[in-house]
Amino acid sequence: MKLTRRYRFCASHRLDTPALSAEENQRLYGKCNNPYGHGHDYVLDVTVEGAVDGNGQVMDRRALDALVEERVLRQMDHKDLGKDVARLAGVVATTENLARAIRDALVLDWPAGDWPLAARLARVRISETDRNIFELDV
Amino acid sequence: MAMILTRRAEFSASHVCASPSLSDAQNRAIYGAAANPHGHGHNYVVEVSIEGEPDRVTGMVFDLRELKEILTREVIEPMDHRFLNREVPPFDRVVPTTENLALEVWNRLAPAIDRENVRLKNVRLYETADLYVDYGGED
Numbered sequence: 001m002k003l004t005r006r007y008r009f010c011a012s013h014r015l016d017t018p019a020l021s022a023e024e025n026q027r028l029y030g031k032c033n034n035p036y037g038h039g040h041d042y043v044l045d046v047t048v049e050g051a052v053d054g055n056g057q058v059m060d061r062r063a064l065d066a067l068v069e070e071r072v073l074r075q076m077d078h079k080d081l082g083k084d085v086a087r088l089a090g091v092v093a094t095t096e097n098l099a100r101a102i103r104d105a106l107v108l109d110w111p112a113g114d115w116p117l118a119a120r121l122a123r124v125r126i127s128e129t130d131r132n133i134f135e136l137d138v
Numbered sequence: 139m140a141m142i143l144t145r146r147a148e149f150s151a152s153h154v155c156a157s158p159s160l161s162d163a164q165n166r167a168i169y170g171a172a173a174n175p176h177g178h179g180h181n182y183v184v185e186v187s188i189e190g191e192p193d194r195v196t197g198m199v200f201d202l203r204e205l206k207e208i209l210t211r212e213v214i215e216p217m218d219h220r221f222l223n224r225e226v227p228p229f230d231r232v233v234p235t236t237e238n239l240a241l242e243v244w245n246r247l248a249p250a251i252d253r254e255n256v257r258l259k260n261v262r263l264y265e266t267a268d269l270y271v272d273y274g275g276e277d
Contacts, residue, residue, distance in 0.1 A: 004269070004271070
């Protein structure tokens with residue numbers, strides 16, 4: 001069974017790659033390339049998958065909340081994604097790359113067998129607006 | 139060319155998440171505020187997904203009117219505006235977590251929906267806008 005929990009955070013970003021000229025960046029990213037950046041109210045859905053335990057739960061929601069709070073929200077909420085978030089250093093802060101960074105923040109630092117939750121991470125889904133939604137199966 | 143059809147329905151119900159085989163303190167430790175003895179409520183939203191081939195004659199995977207009748211009879215009527223623990227078996231003995239409720243919805247719907255070339259694919263049950271479970275019959 002899969003369990004999905006929704007979280008929200010607010011952050012700013014600017015889409016700009018050093019691999020392209022200023023004009024090319026402007027053409028590629030449009031308004032998202034405006035020099036001083038802009039922000040979104042991101043909505044993050046984290047899905048875990050596992051068997052239902054003796055308590056009738058896939059996992060303790062508070063354990064998931066604590067992990068997401070520590071690994072993602074505290075790092076990203078009310079921050080500039082390009083300047084303040086180490087996992088996005090060196091990559092453009094598109095929501096695609098943000099989804100990868102969140103997946104990595106949740107799973108990468110745990111050695112195999114050391115994953116702290118009772119269920120495995122199955123999907124990260126993030127929207128930057130109601131119209132732009134990105135899903136990453138893990 | 140299988141297609142997936144999803145229909146949404148809502149019901150409002152109260153519940154207590156606590157196991158009679160555990161102490162109050164243990165229930166509180168596991169379920170938190172959801173273990174409060176007099177219960178609390180949610181506006182549950184259920185999304186039922188059915189997979190099948192659109193019928194050659196009707197062009198439909200499933201008759202939506204029949205699906206609405208099944209949903210109403212099996213889930214909405216028995217559960218809407220009820221205290222799940224006291225009024226809706228098996229929740230007199232099974233803790234009505236979102237997971238167990240999704241499982242029960244699946245068990246009630248699958249026999250009524252499954253037929254040749256059509257099967258219940260997924261039950262998504264929202265307890266709140268910020269928490270839902272998906273069950274596809276796999277466990």
